[in-house]
Amino acid sequence: MNSKKYFKIFSNCIIVTGYNRSLILDWQRNNFVAIPDTLQKMISLFQNKKSIDDVIHFYGEENKEIVHEYLEFLIENEFGFITDADEFDLFIDIDTNFEIASHITNCIVEISDETIPSIDKIVRDLESLYCKDVQFVCYESLDLDTLKYVLKATNETNFRSIELILKYSKEVFEFIGEIDKNNFRITELTLHSSANKNKEVSKGTFNIIFINHELKDFRNCGIVDSKYFNNVNKYKIFESLNHNSCLHKKISVTQNGEIKNCPSIPDSFGNIRDTTLVDVINQSSFTKYWNVTKDQIDVCKDCEFRHICTDCRAYVEEPGNQYSKPLKCGYNPYTNVWEEWSTNPLKETAINYYQMEQLVQKNN
């Protein structure tokens, strides 16, 4: 029997190696920490079943203290545990498969004169695809009758979340208290164009967010910022390990009724007037981005944040290159510095290409 001591990382802590440093994604505790390259290398020795003595030997007696300090850090934070040779293999790796009982998990519907007549049909289609999260976006002011109609159309559904993004109007603002009486499934309401407007609302059954600037189209989407990294959950990480973290199992209906993977991606797969969502997802090219993972994306593949990040494929640094880095990210994994993306001269061409100049100025 081997009496040597070993160390093993709990398999629900996932180590993502970046260019200069790594992250331990602790999804069981909704948390992540950055660790230096040296520690990551040491962990990989342990994970390859090198005993603690072997590892100390590998680094030399003179570094023994450092090895112990690192081990202490890992044990103190409960990222791993001491074990023996026999037991080591019983702690098997977690299966990182992503399985979900939905053909489509999330949908974006742009509300417009063109799409309103199809809302019922869209909702029915989404139900048959076992969709979980739905977002309705409207850039123009929405009259109350139409809003009530949308609420009614989604009231008797099984969606896990329904978000509304609407333009601020006095009418809609005053109706907020009535929303959950019409539809108790609403989970979030965002009002854009709400600069200098009354924002006093009493707490209700859903989140309310005010955005000062006006949303004119979907070009606001896709911003990568460290403040969005706070949700370290299993589904997000496992989906990202296997699929595209934004576009997998997503479907959208745009203002013109076009069915797309995301409203900002040019490829259209038919109009909701004359086809169904079910038919569209069966077209093989519809899922073209679904299995593009961060490990294939330029720059991102070297980034330690890649599996808690969103992979925007609609706006990229080099339009035309399928594997280009998301445009709206200001992070550089080679220097570990965050900078403002919109003023980066290297991104100017892409910003002009997507006609975002105005948008970028306004948001700054």
Next chain:
Amino acid sequence: MILILSDERDLSTTQVIEWLEFLNRKWIRINQEDKVKIEFCGKEIIFKLNNIVFNFSDVTSFWYRRGYINLQNDTTGIRPFDEFQNEELKIIMQFIYYKLDDKHHLNSIKNANVNKLIVTSMARDCNINTPEDYIFSNKEGLEQVINSKNTYITKSISGDSIREFEDFIAFNYTSEFTNDWLIPDSFSPSLVQNQIIKKYELRIFYLAGEFYTMAIFSQKDNQTSVDFRNYNNHKPNRRVPYKLPLEIEEKLDVLMKKMDLNSGSIDMIVTPENEYVFLEINPVGQFGMTSFPCNYNIEKRIADYLSYEN
């Protein structure tokens, strides 16, 4: 068609059904809250509940998740008649449950409640380590056996953990037995076991010969070291996938077959000496708490199992 017997609140049933839907399978869920009517047409039995009508012969597989079939029958109001009718129906229900077990099935109502004492005894027969069981109802006997070298715990024999009193709820957790307890001279029979020192606990979900095992590290937290159902929400204990040694799997497999169970949750403890000690089996226990942290997706495995057509 897949028939599921459950109760209204069981989330795991709903999650398995989501998979059945996704896999395009026909299913019917009967909750114990549903009032069920049964009509007999010779060799066929027709079930009616909440606007659903189905024939017994259309059931291809059956999942006994929990609960019972809440049968409604028309009474005459004449006591002797009704009592006779009830007796007759009881026999018929027995027959229906028997016929359900004849189909491709997961678990059975006849094993819904297992007797802890019998199971532990059967486990010993299968050469599985178990704690030592003592049952006492008086102080004298207790003091003779209990020695100061070991520590002991006391737990409920029936396994029922929650009792509601008028203005409080008592959670009947496993608790450590200490000398300063005030013990009356006689008391209602209580189960006392020698306490097993644990390195970690195992929660094993058994599904038709497959083992989905999770190790639970809870020693770190004093608050949870006796029974991890004493949840500590702030810092969840580590729960990670684990592969039982083959030898243990084989013994447990024998035990499950002996008990005629093809699914259930098994609790074990691994001691600092790497001994595997069996604690209990819950045939209708929750598996979501094993499935999620280990990404076993047991809900889908059950849906696949039920979808199997022979």
